[in-house]
Amino acid sequence: MNSTWSGIVTAKWVALFIAWMFVLTGFVVVAPSVAGDLTKADIERRFKPPLHVGEKLKDIAAWPLTSELTPQGGPVGYVFESIDLAPIPGFEGTPFNLLIALGADGKFIDVEVLRQHEPVFLGGLGPVPLLEFVKQYANKSLKQEISVSSVYGSTRGGGGGNRVVLDGVAKATASVRIVNQTVLAASLAVARAKLGFADSGSRGPPAVPKAGAFEALDLAALEQRGYLQRVRFTNADIEKLFAGTDGAGADEEALLKPDELFVEFYVAYLNAPIIGRNLLDVSSWNKLKAYLPEGQSAYWVATRGRFGLVDENFVPGTPPPRLVLMQSGLPIELRDSNRDYARTVPLPELKTALILGSPAQAGLDPGQPMEFQFTITRAKGMILPSITHKTVTVGYAAPTALFDFPPRPPPEWLLAWQGRWPDLAIIGTALALLTLVLLRPQWIVMRPRRLLLFRTGFLIFTLVYIGWYAQGQLSIVQITGAIKSVGAGGGLKSFLYDPISLLLIVFTLLTLVVWGRGTFCGWLCPFGALQELVALLARALRIPQWRMPVTLATLLSRSRYMVLALLVGSAAIMPAAAEKLVEVEPFKTAITVGFQREWPFLLWAVGLLVAGLFVYKFFCRFICPLGAALTLGGKLRRWNWLPRIEACGKPCQKCRHACEYDAIARDGAIRYDECFQCLDCVEIYEDPGRCAPKLLYARKGRTVPIRELRLPSGNSR
Numbered sequence: 001m002n003s004t005w006s007g008i009v010t011a012k013w014v015a016l017f018i019a020w021m022f023v024l025t026g027f028v029v030v031a032p033s034v035a036g037d038l039t040k041a042d043i044e045r046r047f048k049p050p051l052h053v054g055e056k057l058k059d060i061a062a063w064p065l066t067s068e069l070t071p072q073g074g075p076v077g078y079v080f081e082s083i084d085l086a087p088i089p090g091f092e093g094t095p096f097n098l099l100i101a102l103g104a105d106g107k108f109i110d111v112e113v114l115r116q117h118e119p120v121f122l123g124g125l126g127p128v129p130l131l132e133f134v135k136q137y138a139n140k141s142l143k144q145e146i147s148v149s150s151v152y153g154s155t156r157g158g159g160g161g162n163r164v165v166l167d168g169v170a171k172a173t174a175s176v177r178i179v180n181q182t183v184l185a186a187s188l189a190v191a192r193a194k195l196g197f198a199d200s201g202s203r204g205p206p207a208v209p210k211a212g213a214f215e216a217l218d219l220a221a222l223e224q225r226g227y228l229q230r231v232r233f234t235n236a237d238i239e240k241l242f243a244g245t246d247g248a249g250a251d252e253e254a255l256l257k258p259d260e261l262f263v264e265f266y267v268a269y270l271n272a273p274i275i276g277r278n279l280l281d282v283s284s285w286n287k288l289k290a291y292l293p294e295g296q297s298a299y300w301v302a303t304r305g306r307f308g309l310v311d312e313n314f315v316p317g318t319p320p321p322r323l324v325l326m327q328s329g330l331p332i333e334l335r336d337s338n339r340d341y342a343r344t345v346p347l348p349e350l351k352t353a354l355i356l357g358s359p360a361q362a363g364l365d366p367g368q369p370m371e372f373q374f375t376i377t378r379a380k381g382m383i384l385p386s387i388t389h390k391t392v393t394v395g396y397a398a399p400t401a402l403f404d405f406p407p408r409p410p411p412e413w414l415l416a417w418q419g420r421w422p423d424l425a426i427i428g429t430a431l432a433l434l435t436l437v438l439l440r441p442q443w444i445v446m447r448p449r450r451l452l453l454f455r456t457g458f459l460i461f462t463l464v465y466i467g468w469y470a471q472g473q474l475s476i477v478q479i480t481g482a483i484k485s486v487g488a489g490g491g492l493k494s495f496l497y498d499p500i501s502l503l504l505i506v507f508t509l510l511t512l513v514v515w516g517r518g519t520f521c522g523w524l525c526p527f528g529a530l531q532e533l534v535a536l537l538a539r540a541l542r543i544p545q546w547r548m549p550v551t552l553a554t555l556l557s558r559s560r561y562m563v564l565a566l567l568v569g570s571a572a573i574m575p576a577a578a579e580k581l582v583e584v585e586p587f588k589t590a591i592t593v594g595f596q597r598e599w600p601f602l603l604w605a606v607g608l609l610v611a612g613l614f615v616y617k618f619f620c621r622f623i624c625p626l627g628a629a630l631t632l633g634g635k636l637r638r639w640n641w642l643p644r645i646e647a648c649g650k651p652c653q654k655c656r657h658a659c660e661y662d663a664i665a666r667d668g669a670i671r672y673d674e675c676f677q678c679l680d681c682v683e684i685y686e687d688p689g690r691c692a693p694k695l696l697y698a699r700k701g702r703t704v705p706i707r708e709l710r711l712p713s714g715n716s717r
């Protein structure tokens with residue numbers, strides 16, 4: 001087969017392959033999203049009397065738990081599947097499913113793993129460390145700030161105060177951070193809907209009112225400084241609100257006196273002394289201060305005119321039925337404090353005035369804007385009247401100068417980055433050094449020993465530091481996981497929890513365009529490095545090497561695309577099978593868990609390394625699906641950056657014979673799909689003693705004719 005024909009066949013083959021990948025991706029995209037599937041009977045098997053499981057709720061996917069011990073007390077907790085409320089994809093692209101039991105007081109009763117597809121917990125470490133991890137939630141409270149230790153497997157800095165730090169899992173810290181996000185997000189959804197907690201964790205700790213100096217202010221000054229909000233509605237305003245409903249025209253007085261006052265609302269934050277002491281007299285203010293539990297916010301809410309906050313049936317100490325407090329789109333508990341008080345500031349005659357409190361656990365942040373929503377009701381008709389409700393909203397934002405704002409806790413993914421900054425700095429420096437070497441390889445190849453030392457040293461760093469220590473082995477699972485996650489609408493956020501892998505992925509994607517797949521495969525893949533070190537050992541032990549005929553090697557190298565197609569296809573159509581098939585990659589065995597696995601996996605990984613003793617980088621060249629995927633990505637490369645002269649291949653074959661990857665074609669062109677960027681050919685090229693054509697040109701005093709480096713458009717050879 002001549003090279004032109006072979007090129008056409010390869011291009012067609014690759015195009016077909018890519019089309020096939022897209023078809024499979026389509027399957028993934030239309031795949032139904034996952035959901036919980038437990039029944040009430042499944043829950044009852046787990047929670048025995050005195051607990052009882054109620055019917056699954058209609059408004060949120062949760063089962064209420066009641067107790068024989070508190071028959072009148074309502075639910076003592078809720079049980080739910082996390083996948084229904086917080087389907088956050090893991091690294092394999094599928095969300096965890098956890099059964100969470102949350103007490104009515106916000107304490108976790110239990111967290112159980114129902115389903116998980118995380119590669120490290122399927123094989124590798126096995127499921128036990130994950131089961132142990134979730135046990136730590138029992139008796140922790142959702143009102144606490146729960147995060148995962150940045151240090152592998154141990155709690156650093158402990159918790160303390162309102163902070164709880166769970167022990168991470170060595171070699172799986174990123175995965176358990178996603179578990180923690182899942183537990184918290186699902187539980188907060190239930191807490192908001194059923195327990196009256198708001199998600200203070202997303203905004204940080206609530207603002208704390210400053211002590212502040214007192215200054216006597218009248219109503220106008222309180223209003224002008226934004227301490228007190230006053231909003232007025234006339235009869236005509238309210239009539240307009242009911243226009244087009246059954247309530248239109250139902251209020252005769254409104255029709256008769258449209259310009260007269262219907263209601264004037266007053267809202268003020270009492271905890272701030274400059275507001276509280278101006279609105280209440282000294283004795284009432286002191287009593288209120290003494291009464292307020294820590295973290296509780298108190299508001300003075302009053303009305304003037306025809307509308308009252310409560311009617312004659314109102315029970316003091318309960319939430320006023322005509323008022324809802326909203327913050328960040330969430331309803332927040334607000335109830336009458338049932339306190340008598342005297343006012344300081346003179347006001348017109350009021351219809352109703354209450355001091356309302358919001359308990360600390362309700363999650364109200366007094367430093368953030370909020371809305372007081374008042375419900376106005378009209379009835380039309382005497383018998384079976386038609387009732388219409390309308391809401392008017394009074395926004396309130398106490399001035400920020402009244403508060404201290406505690407620092408916000410960083411999000412879980414940022415904690416992951418902070419915890420790994422030394423590793424990121426070291427690996428980042430190594431990547432910068434590698435970039436310099438590949439940009440200007442001359443200084444490293446000018447002495448063969450220098451290249452050998454640098455390359456061997458870098459490969460040892462890749463294997464030991466990036467691979468075994470920092471757990472930075474990229475894998476085909478990350479590609480199939482990303483496709484699945486995007487297809488299911490889960491996005492790629494899970495990558496944020498694994499900063500080392502993300503750094504390597506970004507660097508690999510950038511270098512695919514600049515230098516091709518060889519930057520990762522030749523320098524940054526821990527298992528690739530291990531194979532290369534094994535090959536060095538074989539050379540030192542003088543183990544005979546079998547160098548296949550190039551045609552056979554080229555043919556066999558196609559098999560890695562088949563493996564890739566099989567994996568991507570099964571990930572889309574048969575996910576359970578894909579979880580087994582990915583074990584074709586020995587990365588988990590050799591790198592993630594450092595050969596501590598069951599014997600079939602050990603046999604496979606060690607067998608591949610033994611094969612590598614006789615056939616140079618056997619796994620990389622003939623099996624690796626990740627290498628195949630990167631080769632396809634490497635088609636984006638825009639330069640033929642390895643130096644070539646016209647005499648390469650015509651007639652000189654020296655580099656071709658030296659390249660152990662068979663990455664140089666007979667005509668001297670580099671086959672970048674196969675090139676691992678070992679720089680051996682650059683070393684020959686730069687050494688006039690080994691590159692005979694350059695020596696000849698030099699002797700004749702002629703300039704060496706260099707081959708064009710920029711690729712012709714459309715050619716990604």
Ligand code: SF4
Nearest residue numbers: 521525528620624627
């Ligand atoms: S071919 Fe596979 S194992 Fe080899 S270096 Fe590339 S990714 Fe690593």
Ligand code: SF4
Nearest residue numbers: 659675676678679681
């Ligand atoms: S010797 Fe082969 S693998 Fe190494 S850089 Fe040259 S072409 Fe690439």
